[in-house]
Amino acid sequence: MAGCQIAGQQPEGDILIKRDEWGTPHVYADSPYRLFYGYGYAIAQDRLFQLEMSRRTTQGRVAEVLGRDYLAFDEGIRRQYSPQAIARQLAALAPQELQILQGYAEGINRHLGEIEQRPDSVLPKQFSHYQFQPRPWTAFDVAMVYVGSMINRFGDYNTELDNQNLLAGLIEKHGLKGGQSLFEVLLANDDPQAPTTIARGEWDPARRSAAVVPRTAGTAVEPPLPMRAVHPIDPSSGRGFSNIIVLGAKKSADARAILVNGPQFGFFQPAYTYSIGLHGAGYDAVGNSPFGYPLIQFGHNREISWGSTWGAGDNVDVYRLQLNPQNPNQYWFQGRYRDFERRVETIAVKGEAPRQLTVYRSAQGAVFEHLPEQGVAYARRRGWEGQELATLMAWNQVAKAGNHAQWLAQVERSAINVNWYYADQQGNIGYALGGRYPVRLQGHDSRLPMPGNGDYEWQGFLPFASNPQVFNPASGYIANWNNQPAEGFPGPDQWWYAWGAADRYAVLDERLRQQARFTPEQAWSLMMEAAFEDPNARYFMPRLLALSERLPAELAAVHQALAAWDYQDLDRNRDGFYDQPATAIFRRWLGQMLDLTLADQLPPAQAGWFTDTGYSAPGASSPGSHNISVGTKVLYRALTAKEQGESLPFDLFKGHNVDELMLQALRLSVAQLKREQGPQVSAWRQGVSTLRFAHKNFLGVPQALQREEQALAPSMNLGTENNMVVLSEGKVSGFELAAPGQSGFIAADGSPGKHYDDQVPLLREQRKRRTWLSEDEIERHTVERLRLQL
Numbered sequence: 095m096a097g098c099q100i101a102g103q104q105p106e107g108d109i110l111i112k113r114d115e116w117g118t119p120h121v122y123a124d125s126p127y128r129l130f131y132g133y134g135y136a137i138a139q140d141r142l143f144q145l146e147m148s149r150r151t152t153q154g155r156v157a158e159v160l161g162r163d164y165l166a167f168d169e170g171i172r173r174q175y176s177p178q179a180i181a182r183q184l185a186a187l188a189p190q191e192l193q194i195l196q197g198y199a200e201g202i203n204r205h206l207g208e209i210e211q212r213p214d215s216v217l218p219k220q221f222s223h224y225q226f227q228p229r230p231w232t233a234f235d236v237a238m239v240y241v242g243s244m245i246n247r248f249g250d251y252n253t254e255l256d257n258q259n260l261l262a263g264l265i266e267k268h269g270l271k272g273g274q275s276l277f278e279v280l281l282a283n284d285d286p287q288a289p290t291t292i293a294r295g296e297w298d299p300a301r302r303s304a305a306v307v308p309r310t311a312g313t314a315v316e317p318p319l320p321m322r323a324v325h326p327i328d329p330s331s332g333r334g335f336s337n338i339i340v341l342g343a344k345k346s347a348d349a350r351a352i353l354v355n356g357p358q359f360g361f362f363q364p365a366y367t368y369s370i371g372l373h374g375a376g377y378d379a380v381g382n383s384p385f386g387y388p389l390i391q392f393g394h395n396r397e398i399s400w401g402s403t404w405g406a407g408d409n410v411d412v413y414r415l416q417l418n419p420q421n422p423n424q425y426w427f428q429g430r431y432r433d434f435e436r437r438v439e440t441i442a443v444k445g446e447a448p449r450q451l452t453v454y455r456s457a458q459g460a461v462f463e464h465l466p467e468q469g470v471a472y473a474r475r476r477g478w479e480g481q482e483l484a485t486l487m488a489w490n491q492v493a494k495a496g497n498h499a500q501w502l503a504q505v506e507r508s509a510i511n512v513n514w515y516y517a518d519q520q521g522n523i524g525y526a527l528g529g530r531y532p533v534r535l536q537g538h539d540s541r542l543p544m545p546g547n548g549d550y551e552w553q554g555f556l557p558f559a560s561n562p563q564v565f566n567p568a569s570g571y572i573a574n575w576n577n578q579p580a581e582g583f584p585g586p587d588q589w590w591y592a593w594g595a596a597d598r599y600a601v602l603d604e605r606l607r608q609q610a611r612f613t614p615e616q617a618w619s620l621m622m623e624a625a626f627e628d629p630n631a632r633y634f635m636p637r638l639l640a641l642s643e644r645l646p647a648e649l650a651a652v653h654q655a656l657a658a659w660d661y662q663d664l665d666r667n668r669d670g671f672y673d674q675p676a677t678a679i680f681r682r683w684l685g686q687m688l689d690l691t692l693a694d695q696l697p698p699a700q701a702g703w704f705t706d707t708g709y710s711a712p713g714a715s716s717p718g719s720h721n722i723s724v725g726t727k728v729l730y731r732a733l734t735a736k737e738q739g740e741s742l743p744f745d746l747f748k749g750h751n752v753d754e755l756m757l758q759a760l761r762l763s764v765a766q767l768k769r770e771q772g773p774q775v776s777a778w779r780q781g782v783s784t785l786r787f788a789h790k791n792f793l794g795v796p797q798a799l800q801r802e803e804q805a806l807a808p809s810m811n812l813g814t815e816n817n818m819v820v821l822s823e824g825k826v827s828g829f830e831l832a833a834p835g836q837s838g839f840i841a842a843d844g845s846p847g848k849h850y851d852d853q854v855p856l857l858r859e860q861r862k863r864r865t866w867l868s869e870d871e872i873e874r875h876t877v878e879r880l881r882l883q884l
Contacts, residue, residue, distance in 0.1 A: 097755040102304060109529055109882040111136055114875040115448060117836035119847030120371035120380070122416055126190050127197035127697035129375045130388050132882060134201025134231075137368055140837040140847065141385050142209075143220040144364060146228050148386050148796040149235050153177075154244020156795050159226040164795070165406035165443055169451050172439045173462050173775035174246055177234075177453070191487050195233035198388040202231045204882070219840040224798055241482045243792055248404055249478050249510035252411040253588045256700075257281060260589060262322040263697030268384065275743035276695065280704065280728055281541055287595035287734070289512070289603065291525060291572060292564045292580040299582025300561045307553055308536050315549045317539065321414075327555045336403035336813060337575040337624070338513075339602055339617060343521025343819075344570030346750070347611040350521035351821040354621050355392055355401035356813025360718040361382060363802045364838030367392075367815045369830060369865065371872065372493065379493040380828055380867045382815060389490040392817050394826050396867065397496045398518045399819035403574050405527045406586040406593075407511035411538075413458040413546035414470055420431035423642035428459055428548035434461065434471075455502030458546055473546060477530040478557065481509035489529075498565060499526055504505050506558045513574055519821045525572045526563035527579045531556045541587045571606050575599040576721075589703060589724065596722050596730035598811075608746045614820045618829075619804065622860040623662075624814040629722050630707075631661040631680060633730045638683065641757050645764075650776035651762055655679060665808045671779035672808065678771075678780035680710055680808065682763035685758075688725050691732070691746045704728065712781025715788075716809035783807035786859075787834055804851070806858055828865035833857035 109132040110122040117140070121132035137146065150156045156164040172688065184192065206228055209216045221227060260280070265273030310313075336357040346352050359366045368385040372378070381393015392401050418424035423432040435455040440448050456473040457772035463472040488507035495501040498516060501524070505514045508528035516524035533553040534540065544550035562580035564572070578585070585593045601624045606612075612620065629676030634657065641654040659676030666673055688705040696704060704725035711717050732746040747755060752754040767778050784805040789798040815832035833854050837847035856863060864873045 107135050107883070107884060109135075111882070112876040113878040114872070115877050116369070116852070117373065117847075118369040118380075118865065120373060120872050120876075122373045123421065124374050125193070126375045127193040128884065129372055129377060130194045130197035131201040131204070131884070132419075133344065133370060133372065133388060134198035134236075135204050135882060136201075136370070136383065138202040138205035139482070140849075141364065141368060142202075142205065142228060142839075143218040144797045145239070145386050147791060147795055148232070148239050148397075149244060149251070150236045150621060151791060151795045152246070153235075153794050154439075154441070157444065159224060159444055159613065160796070161444040162446060164440065165449060167793075167795070168441050169449075171242070172404060172441065172451055173453055173804065175241065175249070175459060176437075176460070178437075179480065179781075180237060180241060180482065181234060183480070184237060185485060190561070190723075191483075191490075192233060192488075194238045194388050195401075195491060199231040199325055200231050206230060214842055218838075218844065219842050219844060220799055222842065224796070229625055233528060236386070236388055237483055237486065240388075240486045243384060244387070245478060245482050245485060245510050247792065250474070250476065251406075251586070251588055251591075252410050252412060252474065254541065255472065257541050257589055258463055259322055259545055260697070260700045262699060264696075267695075267697055272744065279732070279742055279746070281585075281589055281722075282594070282731075283541070283580070285585070285592075285594045285731065285732075288578045289591040289595075289597050289599050290578045290671045291574045292562055293567060293569060294581045294763070295424065296550045296564055296567055297562050297580040300583065302556065304533060304560070305531065305556060305584075306534050306538070308535055311572070318542075318545055321770035334492050335576050337602065337621070338403055338515055338573065339400050339606065339621065340401075340515050340517050340523045340525070340572040341612055341617060342398075342517070342523040342566060342570045345606070345611055346521070347613045347616075349614055349820045349822050350519055351399075351523055352612065352614050352617045352818065353399045353401055353515065353516040353517045353523075353821075354617050354816070354818045355403075355515070356621060357392060357402065357874060358719045358812075359814045360715070360792060360816060361785055361787050362791060363789055363798050363804065363834055364813065365834055365853075366792070366831050367832050369836060371865075371867070373869075376494050378867070380865050381493075381817065381831060382830065383489075385619045387489070389486070390493045392815070393493065394709070394819045394821075394867070395496070395829055396826060398498075398501060398516060399821060399826070400492055400501060401515045401817070403513045403515075404576050405511040405513040405529060405579060406576060406588075406591060407527060407529050407531060408587045409511055409529055409531045409581070410538045410587075411458075411475050411478060411532070411540060411552075412543040413456070413473045413475065413536075413550070414543045415436045415456055415458075415461070415473055415546040417466060417469050417471060419469060422464070424455055425471060426547050432457070447775055449682070458551075458840075471622075472543065475532075475552065477489060478509035481530065485509045487547075497553065498522060502526060514581065515574075517571060517585055517819065517821055519823055521821075522566055523572055524565045525567075525574075527561045527583075529561065531561070540584070545589050551683065553554075556654050561860060568695075573599065573602045573606055575602060589700075591721075592724050592727050594727035594731055596630070596633045596733060597721055598720075600632060601627050601629060613713060614818065615658075618818055618862065621812065622817065624663055625810040625860070626662050626808075627811075628661045628663055628677070628680070628871060629811070630684060630726055631659070633726075634684070634687075635659070635661070635680070637733075638680075638756060640761065641753055642760060644757065649775075651766060652679065652760070655775055655778075661807065665782050670807065671781055675775055675778040678778045679760075679763060682758050682766055684726065686762045687756060688729060690759055691729060692725055695746065695748075710783030710809060712783065715784045715786030715805060718814070720811045771795075785809040799840070802840070804834070804854070806854070810857075810860075812860075815863075817864070828867065829862040830865050831856050831860070831862045
């Protein structure tokens, strides 16, 4: 690739950093160590406090600087990973791969050395506010930022203990058969009506036929009866939902291919992602990644572009372990009690004595709950375990890929459940689901904890060829909003997430189907317009409109308001309220409908999970992006089953007429709005929710000062960052929108860095900025340059 020659533009051994008008550094060097040394140095200038808190967050070392309030947090993190296992993977890396991590760490340390010389002008204010100093970095620290925030977060979503509690409560309420039947409706493993990223017929689900294998003769066991989890875990907050469209030659105008990606991690101050250009040592690429990662996760080089969304494939299982009543350091496995692996962790606590924590591990994996008083423990088996750094390096090396085969080789190395996307200058496009997926035994319900006695152990892993993947689909485009990858691919095991017929993916797919070709600007506008469409409305409004005609004459205005709605939730006059009364009517109707159909069918402890519409309250901040709630998906599935004469395992409507239920919900909503806002329908409004840049990071640990938070209204259903790459023969052009800005630096006097929030106005107007790749473009837009000598 051309990037291999660029490093020769500066003296051998030097590192050149050029920053453009948005603060994006372009690093030039002639070896991986020097290139990533420059990357580490540049990001330390911009994000040192955030880097420090991400390092502490991912290693469980927050209480050391923030006190005992974070002790329980640190304990939970320490149980989730093994430092020794990561160290072994570091030792096994190829020398050039290890140099990437070492160089990045030493680049950060170079900046720490400068801080020692000029602390009053270079040390970020947040350190003095929280009263501690930054420490030197190691390759282990760099690796753990990625492992802890990407793999241990997005790769580890699991609610099997919550699911177990739900099933037990359903059986208690409806009996064994009724409870199990309703559970199948609420957490269906596969909905044949769910939209898929790979069109039905373009991927053969039989490729996964080995995902479940029969037991050998004489080993059959009865399925375990549901039990209440003694200590259910709370599902992860800040769930990310990303979207993407990739248009090939058949679907693109004024380009050979177009990729528009909106990865969603939540909104933070400073921005969750960091933009970078890497030039030399085999790299010549530009883009961004979650900050602290020594790679470009969303970007392009001179030949191809790549992106990603969360894939949600299930490659993590929970096992219930029976403890030895005489010795809680042992568990029952394969006919006898066995010793847990144990290690003792010392957790420093600011202003207090250190705490000791014993961390356990079973044959299945890390023990995240050890409860001797209950006689049980819970362990988690992960398909990606042992492949964390191979996955990191796959994302690093994809920047050097020049064609589809080279890109696909890196997807195969990635062990976590992430969707990968591809486009190139020839107009080719591709998609593949990354991740290692287990072979399970018959009778293993992957939605529930299984006994850890040896009866439900994994039987190996499926080959990568069984992962859904497609190259140049017949439609000419690929789209995803975290929906099902392909026909027959089993659903996630989280109660809060499901693939069903109702899916916000349709917001993208409908637009893509309706138009023959898209210019780059039209592709960008498609994604921006989708950010304001109510994702639920299309599934209920046609039927609701037909029914609202039956309302009394004095409520004709309600029907008119609903009929006038274009499903857009906008606040054009910026008065703090959505423009159309239908927004207020429909949101209340959906809440009432969920209450009427689901509330009394569910155990009180879990009813709220399914009756929540997912909308943010007026004035509240959006947690990331808005998805169709699981209860809404279940409701729509039940409605369509009624319409099609299909019999579901459980009747959510309890034999009632569906139309009458929908009208009842509408009457209740109208009465509520009359009480709240008066009788004039045209005056009814829903207060907007906001998009808030939080001062706490992805796991709720401060990464800025609380007074740094800011908000935009109304909230937008788009990515944490949004990028577009336009590929034509002989030219690749990149664009980004990554608010608030490139820098998180706050000086000792409280003044922010130059690029602290300069992209907020772009986000407000949904405008993008250019990124630069060619040497001529970079040089023309360079406003600051620095040469480092080692």
